[in-house]
Structures are given as structure tokens and as C-alpha cells.
Amino acid sequence: MRLFSKTVVAGGLLLLAADPALAEIRIGSVLSVTGPASFLGDPELKTLEMLVEEVNAAGGINGEEIALIHYDDGGDANQARTLATRLVEDDEVIAVIGGSTTGVTLAVAPVFEEAGIPFISLAGAVSIINPVNPWVFKTPHTDRMACEKIFTDLNARGLSQIGLISGQGGFGSSMREQCLDVAGDFGIEVLADETYAPRDSDMTPQLTSIAATDGIEAVVNPGFGQGPAIVTRNFAQLGIELPLYQSHGVASDAFIELAGESANGVRLPGSATLIVDLLAEDDPQHDVVTAYRDAFEGHFDEPVSTFGGYAHDAFWIMVSAIETAGSTDGEAIRQAIEATTGWVGVTGEFNMSPEDHMGLDLSAFRMLEIVDGDWTLVE
Amino acid sequence: MRLSGKAWALIALAVIIALAPLAFPSSFYYRVGALILINGLAVTGLVILFGYAGQISLGHAGFAGIGGYAAALIPIHLGVHPVFGLIAGAILSAGLAFLIGRPVLRLKGYYLAVATLGFGILVYLVLNNEAQLTGGPDGMSVERLGLRALSDALGLGLNTSQVWYWFMGVVLLIGAYLALNLFTSPTGRALRSLHDSEVAAGTLGVDVARYKLTAFVISAVYASLAGSLQALLNGFVTPDVAGFLHSIQWVTMTVLGGAGTVLGAIFGAAVLTALPQALTVFKEYEHMMLGLIMMVVMVFMPAGLFPSLAKLFRRVR
Numbered sequence: 001m002r003l004f005s006k007t008v009v010a011g012g013l014l015l016l017a018a019d020p021a022l023a024e025i026r027i028g029s030v031l032s033v034t035g036p037a038s039f040l041g042d043p044e045l046k047t048l049e050m051l052v053e054e055v056n057a058a059g060g061i062n063g064e065e066i067a068l069i070h071y072d073d074g075g076d077a078n079q080a081r082t083l084a085t086r087l088v089e090d091d092e093v094i095a096v097i098g099g100s101t102t103g104v105t106l107a108v109a110p111v112f113e114e115a116g117i118p119f120i121s122l123a124g125a126v127s128i129i130n131p132v133n134p135w136v137f138k139t140p141h142t143d144r145m146a147c148e149k150i151f152t153d154l155n156a157r158g159l160s161q162i163g164l165i166s167g168q169g170g171f172g173s174s175m176r177e178q179c180l181d182v183a184g185d186f187g188i189e190v191l192a193d194e195t196y197a198p199r200d201s202d203m204t205p206q207l208t209s210i211a212a213t214d215g216i217e218a219v220v221n222p223g224f225g226q227g228p229a230i231v232t233r234n235f236a237q238l239g240i241e242l243p244l245y246q247s248h249g250v251a252s253d254a255f256i257e258l259a260g261e262s263a264n265g266v267r268l269p270g271s272a273t274l275i276v277d278l279l280a281e282d283d284p285q286h287d288v289v290t291a292y293r294d295a296f297e298g299h300f301d302e303p304v305s306t307f308g309g310y311a312h313d314a315f316w317i318m319v320s321a322i323e324t325a326g327s328t329d330g331e332a333i334r335q336a337i338e339a340t341t342g343w344v345g346v347t348g349e350f351n352m353s354p355e356d357h358m359g360l361d362l363s364a365f366r367m368l369e370i371v372d373g374d375w376t377l378v379e
Numbered sequence: 380m381r382l383s384g385k386a387w388a389l390i391a392l393a394v395i396i397a398l399a400p401l402a403f404p405s406s407f408y409y410r411v412g413a414l415i416l417i418n419g420l421a422v423t424g425l426v427i428l429f430g431y432a433g434q435i436s437l438g439h440a441g442f443a444g445i446g447g448y449a450a451a452l453i454p455i456h457l458g459v460h461p462v463f464g465l466i467a468g469a470i471l472s473a474g475l476a477f478l479i480g481r482p483v484l485r486l487k488g489y490y491l492a493v494a495t496l497g498f499g500i501l502v503y504l505v506l507n508n509e510a511q512l513t514g515g516p517d518g519m520s521v522e523r524l525g526l527r528a529l530s531d532a533l534g535l536g537l538n539t540s541q542v543w544y545w546f547m548g549v550v551l552l553i554g555a556y557l558a559l560n561l562f563t564s565p566t567g568r569a570l571r572s573l574h575d576s577e578v579a580a581g582t583l584g585v586d587v588a589r590y591k592l593t594a595f596v597i598s599a600v601y602a603s604l605a606g607s608l609q610a611l612l613n614g615f616v617t618p619d620v621a622g623f624l625h626s627i628q629w630v631t632m633t634v635l636g637g638a639g640t641v642l643g644a645i646f647g648a649a650v651l652t653a654l655p656q657a658l659t660v661f662k663e664y665e666h667m668m669l670g671l672i673m674m675v676v677m678v679f680m681p682a683g684l685f686p687s688l689a690k691l692f693r694r695v696r
Contacts, residue, residue: 034663071659072659072663076619077518077613077615077616077617077619078414078609078613078617078619078620079655081613081615082410082411082414082656083659085407085410085540086407086410086656088407089405089406089407089410089540090404090405090407090408101517102517103516103517103518103617106517106518106520106615107518107613107615107617110614110615114539125517127517168508169516170515170516170517173510173515173516174510174515174517177510
């Protein structure tokens with residue numbers, strides 16, 4: 001009898017131990033705050049720190065404070081992998097937000113998958129969520145969607161024969177592939193396909209060749225950094241009278257500054273963060289975008305960016321999932337993230353499902369046109 | 380029985396590898412340990428090139444890139460076990476080192492440094508730009524070597540980092556054993572004679588060009604294996620593995636620890652792999668601090684950290 005009761009007590013204790021009570025909620029992050037991708041990692045980290053402060057000031061999640069444990073990978077995948085292991089094994093975090101670039105995300109994802117820790121990535125490529133990994137989610141739109149948005153706009157304008165001029169960096173080459181892949185679905189023909197190196201300072205030869213190709217009706221430029229600004233300037237200098245499309249990679253005020261006068265007339269798919277003041281009062285994203293912009297610019301005295309917005313959405317999806325799960329159990333949080341539907345963030349409306357770990361559709365992109373050195377919304 | 384210096388060095392290395400886990404607070408440290416051992420393998424190769432033969436290379440990460448991507452691509456395209464990718468990578472690196480070594484090793488000093496630097500950058504560019512094959516800057520995933528599955532089958536109950544730590548410990552001991560053996564062999568003596576004076580070595584009948592090439596090829600194989608093993612450990616590889624910074628890290632490890640001795644260079648690898656982990660809080664200042672440490676060591680301990688400390692220890696004793 002005594003043995004029996006002891007066993008029952010021991011079993012009960014084990015059960016108690018197995019159900020992790022909410023203590024301090026440890027959320028990890030690995031971001032590229034320094035190095036070549038720092039323009040992504042820096043606003044992402046600032047956003048996370050700002051929001052953690054905000055949630056803790058308001059009493060935390062279900063009464064427990066969030067502790068953000070952050071490491072900087074400097075954009076190096078091997079280093080990121082080590083830091084991811086550290087978050088799991090040493091810091092024992094319950095969830096992770098991060099991976100500023102696709103390379104880093106793909107390198108760290110297996111660590112979180114093995115440990116059963118939900119992970120929301122802030123990187124672009126479609127390969128992160130396709131095929132679906134049960135533990136890996138992402139909040140940014142994909143480059144494939146950017147191509148689709150551009151092609152939809154081309155269809156609306158009755159244009160179908162285009163020339164591509166792509167950067168050879170990770171972003172440009174990945175988007176180029178996606179554009180070539182989906183072009184057929186929209187009845188778009190790619191007649192010219194040129195590329196340039198990330199540090200090239202003159203793209204006149206490629207543009208001349210594109211302009212000389214028979215039947216070209218529009219030019220699309222996947223790429224980021226200063227390349228697209230140079231393409232835009234050369235395009236104007238050559239006097240090419242065709243519509244020019246840039247990608248979401250240069251959707252920032254810096255692009256207009258770099259390209260100057262020649263930016264006028266350029267169209268690109270961008271997120272709502274760029275045009276906060278242009279959004280209609282009844283736009284579903286109006287309130288959330290305005291609130292984020294005001295909070296960020298009030299906090300850091302620098303303009304809000306699309307990239308920080310990815311971290312904003314990832315953070316709130318994670319927080320509400322932990323709230324819903326009511327515990328720090330990885331599987332429960334994972335299921336709660338997967339069940340996120342109808343949630344409107346800075347990037348768009350998220351409708352996740354077991355098959356779709358991003359949950360955005362094309363409405364998350366706005367087609368913008370630069371007029372007189374400022375953004376306008378294309379209806 | 381009197382043990383030779385070589386035996387003592389190996390025993391010391393084995394004891395350190397075996398006992399270090401006692402001080403590991405969590406299994407994350409096994410991961411850092413495994414990385415130290417992988418870097419240790421690469422710098423052991425560099426000791427043969429720098430310390431024995433007196434040549435310099437700023438492009439050895441290029442061979443790591445070849446090894447890493449061979450481990451990734453060969454199993455995918457030929458449907459063989461990843462271990463053959465590792466072997467093929469080593470053979471490929473050796474062949475390439477043989478081909479480029481002939482002309483490149485005719486150069487001396489700065490010129491040799493710049494030529495090898497160019498080689499490393501070339502490999503990096505190819506890996507970056509041939510996106511349809513290598514996945515470009517985003518990298519590609521690598522099939523598992525199956526160490527974890529083996530350990531589970533044997534019922535050892537180790538996690539991935541732990542398995543790799545012990546596996547790499549054995550690999551590094553073998554690598555160090557071969558390098559130490561080379562040191563006292565006739566080839567090793569010929570290599571060291573090059574280090575002191577190529578002219579003198581030549582007049583004594585040492586085939587200067589051949590021995591330089593030998594050292595270059597051997598060190599390329601070590602670097603290639605280190606690159607493959609890192610890719611297999613991570614299950615993922617990006618062109619960074621062949622990057623300029625990676626080459627420089629290896630050179631720094633070798634020189635900081637003491638380019639003349641295998642143990643010294645491995646010690647350098649341990650310090651420079653572990654230090655960034657300790658400095659994560661100061662990430663923005665990491666490169667500054669590494670540079671400062673490097674300068675202090677070079678100014679006050681020109682032979683490297685390890686030989687200088689060993690000397691100090693002997694003097695105190």
C-alpha cells in the first residue's frame with residue numbers, strides 16, 4: 001500500500017514537472033545586426049526591443065515578463081548556426097524570431113526543428129516555407145509574390161513582353177528565377193534577360209541591349225542596394241520610353257534620393273509602411289501601420305522601414321500564440337501560430353494554415369508609383 | 380621508457396579533448412568544441428605550409444569551399460553516401476592545389492600572398508554566382524553523414540553536437556598524428572630546410588619546387604576536409620565557407636597560436652573560436668578586440684601565444 005501511494009505521489013510530481021508552468025518567458029532571436037545585411041537586422045532588432053519593452057510595461061504575457069535573448073550573427077550562416085544552438089541548449093528559449101537573410105534562416109531552421117521550438121523567420125525566399133516545415137514560419141512577403149504583383153499590374157495595362165535586368169546578388173538572382181518561373185502563368189513573355197554585378201557602376205550596355213530588342217513593352221529590375229538606382233538613372237539618360245518596374249527590395253525613401261529626378265514614373269510593389277499617410281482611414285491596415293510608425297519613429301528618431309515591420313508582425317504573432325497556448329510548450333505554441341487567421345499586421349493580413357506558413361496574399365503588396373519624388377498609390 | 384616529444388604532444392591533445400567536456404555547463408559547448416576541432420584540423424594543415432615549409436596562403440578557405448560543396452553536391456547528383464563527397468572533395472582540392480601550386484609557388488612573400496588570395500576569391504565568386512548549381516549566396520543543404528543515427532543505433536544517447544565533438548576529436552588526433560610524423564620525417568626535414576633558406580636547401584640537393592608543392596597539396600587536403608566536415612556538421616553550406624574572412628581567420632589562428640607547432644596552432648584555433656562566443660555581448664566591438672589581441676600577441680610574443688607561454692612556463696619551473 002505504502003509503495004502504491006508513493007508511486008502515485010511520484011507520478012503526480014512528474015506530471016507537475018512535465019507541464020511547464022509559465023515563468024519568465026524566454027524568446028530568442030538571431031539577427032544580422034552587423035555585416036552586409038545590417039540594413040535588415042538593425043531595424044528588426046530595434047523593433048523587437050521596443051515591443052518587448054511595451055509588452056512588459058503592460059504586464060507581460062499572461063502576467064509573465066518576456067526576456068529577449070538576442071545574438072548577432074553578422075550575416076554569417078555558420079556563426080548563426082552556433083548561436084541558434086546556444087539559444088536552444090544554453091539559454092533554453094521557448095521560441096525564436098530571426099534569421100534576417102534566407103541563407104541564415106535555412107542554416108538555423110534544422111536546429112529549432114530538432115529541438116521542437118517554434119521559429120518565425122524574417123527572410124524573403126519561398127524556399128523557407130515550401131516545402132512546409134512544421135516548426136518554421138515567416139512574415140515577409142516572398143519575391144515570387146512581388147513578381148506576381150508586377151505581372152498583375154502589367155496585365156492590367158495590357159503589356160505582356162518584358163525585359164529583365166537583374167542584380168547578381170542573392171536577392172536579385174532569387175527574384176529573377178521566381179519571375180521567370182511565374183511569367184507563363186500571367187501570359188508574360190521575357191524577351192531579354194540581362195544581369196549586372198552588385199558593384200557595377202554603369203548598366204547602359206545592358207539597357208541598350210534590352211531597348212534594342214524587338215517588341216519590348218516594359219522593363220523589370222529585380223535587385224537591391226544601389227544597383228537599381230543606377231539602372232533607373234541610366235534608363236532616364238538613355239531616354240527609354242517604357243514603363244520601368246523596380247522590386248520591393250528598394251521600397252524605401254533612400255531609393256528616391258539615390259535615383260533623383262529619374263525615379264519619377266517608376267513603379268514597384270511595396271508594403272503599407274511606405275505610404276502610411278496615403279492609406280485611407282477605413283483601410284484595414286491603417287491603424288496598425290500608423291501605430292507602428294509613430295511608436296518606432298518616436299522611439300528611435302529614424303524613419304520606419306519595411307524590414308522592421310516584418311519583426312513587428314512576427315513578434316505579435318508569437319506573443320498571441322504564447323498567450324493562446326497558455327504554456328511554454330513548443331507544440332502548443334506551434335499549433336497556435338499555425339491557427340493565426342484574419343490577423344492584420346504591418347505587412348498584410350495573415351491567414352496561416354498547416355499548408356501555408358506565411359499566410360499572406362497579393363493584397364499585402366501595394367503597387368506604388370513615384371510621382372514628383374514621392375510615393376503614390378496606383379489604384 | 381622515454382616518450383618522444385611527438386608522443387607527448389599527442390597524449391596532451393587527447394587528454395585535453397577527453398577532459399574538456401567535464402567543464403561544459405551545457406551541450407551547446409560541445410558545438411563550440413566541435414567547431415574548435417574542425418578549425419584545429421584546418422590550421423594543422425596550415426602549420427605544414429606556414430610553419431614547416433615557410434610559405435604563406437591567404438586563400439585556403441577556397442579549398443574549404445571546394446570540400447564543403449563537394450560534400451553537398453556529390454551525394455545529390457551521384458546518389459552516393461556523403462562520405463564519398465568528403466573524399467572526392469579532398470581529391471579535387473589536392474588536384475587543384477597541384478595544378479595551381481606549380482606556378483603560384485614560384486612567387487615569394489607578398490606576391491605569393493596576393494596570388495593565393497586571388498585563388499580564394501575566385502572560388503568564392505564561382506560558388507556565389509553559379510546559383511543553379513550551388514544555390515548562390517543563400518547556400519544549400521547538405522545530406523547528413525549519419526553519425527547521430529549511428530550513435531542512436533549503438534544506444535549512446537548523445538545529441539548531434541556531442542556526437543560530432545567526439546568524432547572530430549578522433550579525426551583531429553589522426554590529423555595531428557600525421558602532421559607530427561611528417562615533422563620528423565625526411566620530407567619534413569626537407570620542408571624545414573626550405574623555411575630557413577631556400578638557396579641553402581637547393582644547394583644541398585633539396586628539390587625546392589617539389590617540396591613546396593607537397594606542403595601546399597597536403598595543407599589543401601586538410602582545409603578541404605575541414606570545409607567538408609563543417610558543412611556536414613551544419614547540414615548546410617553557404618559560400619561564406621570559402622570567403623576571404625574565413626581564410627584570414629585560419630591564418631590568424633595559426634599565427635596567433637604559433638605557426639611552428641601543431642599544438643600551438645590548435646591552441647590558437649581554440650582561443651579564436653571560443654572568444655567570439657564569450658564576446659557576444661560586445662559583438663559590435665568583436666573585430667576591434669580580436670585585432671587588439673592579435674597586435675598585443677604579435678608585439679610581445681612574436682613566436683605565437685603557445686610557444687611563448689610554454690617558454691615562460693619552463694622558466695618559472
